[in-house]
Amino acid sequence: MSMCIATYRSYDDTADFNKKANSIAIGLTVGSWTDLPEAKKTSMEKHLGKVLSIDVHEPNNAAAGERYADIKIAYPDINFSRDIPALLVTIFGKLSMDGRIKLIDIDVSEQFASAFPGPKFGIQGVRNLVGVHDRPLLMSIFKSVVGHDLATLREQFYQQALGGVDLIKDDEILFENPLTPIEKRVEVCMEAARQAEQITGQKLLYAVNLTGPTSKLASQAKKAIDAGANALLFNTLAYGYDVLHELSSDPEINVPIASHPAMAGAMYPSPHYGISASVLLGKLNRLAGADLVLFPSPYGSVVMPKEENLAIKEVLLNDMHHLKTSFPVPSAGIHPGIVPLILKDFGIDVVVNAGGGIHGHAMGTAAGGQAFHQAIQASMSGIDLRDAASQPNHEELRIAIEAWGIKQ
Numbered sequence: 001m002s003m004c005i006a007t008y009r010s011y012d013d014t015a016d017f018n019k020k021a022n023s024i025a026i027g028l029t030v031g032s033w034t035d036l037p038e039a040k041k042t043s044m045e046k047h048l049g050k051v052l053s054i055d056v057h058e059p060n061n062a063a064a065g066e067r068y069a070d071i072k073i074a075y076p077d078i079n080f081s082r083d084i085p086a087l088l089v090t091i092f093g094k095l096s097m098d099g100r101i102k103l104i105d106i107d108v109s110e111q112f113a114s115a116f117p118g119p120k121f122g123i124q125g126v127r128n129l130v131g132v133h134d135r136p137l138l139m140s141i142f143k144s145v146v147g148h149d150l151a152t153l154r155e156q157f158y159q160q161a162l163g164g165v166d167l168i169k170d171d172e173i174l175f176e177n178p179l180t181p182i183e184k185r186v187e188v189c190m191e192a193a194r195q196a197e198q199i200t201g202q203k204l205l206y207a208v209n210l211t212g213p214t215s216k217l218a219s220q221a222k223k224a225i226d227a228g229a230n231a232l233l234f235n236t237l238a239y240g241y242d243v244l245h246e247l248s249s250d251p252e253i254n255v256p257i258a259s260h261p262a263m264a265g266a267m268y269p270s271p272h273y274g275i276s277a278s279v280l281l282g283k284l285n286r287l288a289g290a291d292l293v294l295f296p297s298p299y300g301s302v303v304m305p306k307e308e309n310l311a312i313k314e315v316l317l318n319d320m321h322h323l324k325t326s327f328p329v330p331s332a333g334i335h336p337g338i339v340p341l342i343l344k345d346f347g348i349d350v351v352v353n354a355g356g357g358i359h360g361h362a363m364g365t366a367a368g369g370q371a372f373h374q375a376i377q378a379s380m381s382g383i384d385l386r387d388a389a390s391q392p393n394h395e396e397l398r399i400a401i402e403a404w405g406i407k408q
């Protein structure tokens, strides 16, 4: 029987975890079991959740609150339709509100996964679009977007592009507005991209923020694509994974989609509640079709523990049914002095992403991008950033390091 498996971490100082696991497996599937007549039990068997394992952690001399069990339960696919809302409501709907319990992993069945095309481009496809195969990609984020007109945003875009970045993304707080509507923004920015390419030789993707009511998102995306958009940014958690899935599987939306983590902090950081970062930002984003997945890094201003970052990386890059890989994009407060750590932890299949760390450069935005490229090149060649920065043609890196230092 085809089944999706959920793993939970349940904290309780006194609970009988066997009982708890059984009550979850039954309660979230057939509702009750012992009260059923024998004949009914036979017909309901195929719907019944199964407890696969219970791993109790009972530390010696533990302070109250540290006893927990990791519980694995398999849910028959026959119980839910093949969409992410149905899966989530089945495995963690009511249960998410029932005491100290966190959903720490999901393994969907082959049958369930077959309903999801996943990322249309994946890492390889994004690399093909920008023509870069041998180094991490560099992404720049618009900063200061609200209340500006098209000319101002165009200039900001142009300066970012002159820094030689591979991608530029809108800030996630830039919504549909009369000053810079999506199709106009795309027109002027893509024109600036072509102008910059004459100088840098670098092709780039502009991930324009797709916003507005859910019912209009697909038509907004197509309007942006008709105007020349070659990538989209999407606030996945505010809309829901199913919306991302609908967009990514639409054949007319044939550009990479970057999934922004806004709202994720309401769900992953607690050890006792919510959903682990690797599921929330990793597996579900990939299943729903994100080509690039943004998340807070362990090194910058909004910090996620390193193990959780690496767990996201694993689930984006490892084999997962037929799905293409998604680019990990550890973000927030990134500056050139952090680049060696990013490359050490992520290798080259990563997007180095910065807003303030590019625009805040004392020589300007374009120099900010160049400083990152110098840091990436030095890190890939195993050259200490300070040595690289002392080279005469690495003025941009030197100034960045003077301002922000090198993170150890």
Ligand code: 1AE
Residues within 6 Å of the ligand: 141, 143, 171, 172, 261, 294, 295, 296, 301, 302, 331, 332, 333, 334, 353, 354, 355, 356, 357
């Ligand atoms: C975790 C998302 C980071 C993000 O979207 C963003 O705008 C970062 O900006 P900076 O690099 O911290 O200025």
